[in-house]
Amino acid sequence: MIIVFTGNGKGKTTAALGQAMRALGQAKRVIMIQFIKGPWICGEDKFLKKFQIPPSQFQIFKMGKGFVKILGDSLPLSIHQKAAQKGLRLAEEAIKNQKYDLIILDEINVAVKLGLIKAGQVLKILKINPPEKDIILTGREAPKSFIRKADLVTEMKEIKHPFQKGKPAVLAREF
Numbered sequence: 001m002i003i004v005f006t007g008n009g010k011g012k013t014t015a016a017l018g019q020a021m022r023a024l025g026q027a028k029r030v031i032m033i034q035f036i037k038g039p040w041i042c043g044e045d046k047f048l049k050k051f052q053i054p055p056s057q058f059q060i061f062k063m064g065k066g067f068v069k070i071l072g073d074s075l076p077l078s079i080h081q082k083a084a085q086k087g088l089r090l091a092e093e094a095i096k097n098q099k100y101d102l103i104i105l106d107e108i109n110v111a112v113k114l115g116l117i118k119a120g121q122v123l124k125i126l127k128i129n130p131p132e133k134d135i136i137l138t139g140r141e142a143p144k145s146f147i148r149k150a151d152l153v154t155e156m157k158e159i160k161h162p163f164q165k166g167k168p169a170v171l172a173r174e175f
Contacts, residue, residue, distance in 0.1 A: 038066030063087030109139030
């Protein structure tokens with residue numbers, strides 16, 4: 001099944017992580033490939049370590065180089081593009097092998113929107129997905145082609161958020 005979590009509201013990655021917890025509870029193996037988030041340690045990383053979830057059950061790969069063109073990003077776009085391409089190759093490997101049951105492509109929609117990878121490249125690897133594997137694509141502004149390809153699409157809609165009042169992201173809530 002191909003699942004898309006999109007929209008301008010909070011909760012896309014959180015929903016994907018909820019699916020990961022559910023999959024782990026059913027003895028499924030999970031990989032999360034993060035296309036934008038950089039090398040910083042997030043709550044999900046700490047969770048895996050604290051609860052000693054082995055890499056054979058759940059692995060997170062941070063392929064991104066951090067936020068693109070915002071928050072002080074000074075890297076050339078080509079560096080971000082190379083990182084995203086590497087993430088896409090890892091995703092293709094994860095789909096082809098028998099190691100994972102759930103594949104989360106975190107912020108892949110944003111990577112497409114920013115021009116780091118092309119929607120067609122993503123669709124190409126989605127075509128090879130066997131029916132027994134689930135793939136979750138997260139991020140704002142999912143391309144229409146992803147929505148058409150997906151079996152399940154959920155749009156998170158922002159109605160009210162502290163960011164609107166200029167409040168920064170909060171540890172354990174946003175990361």
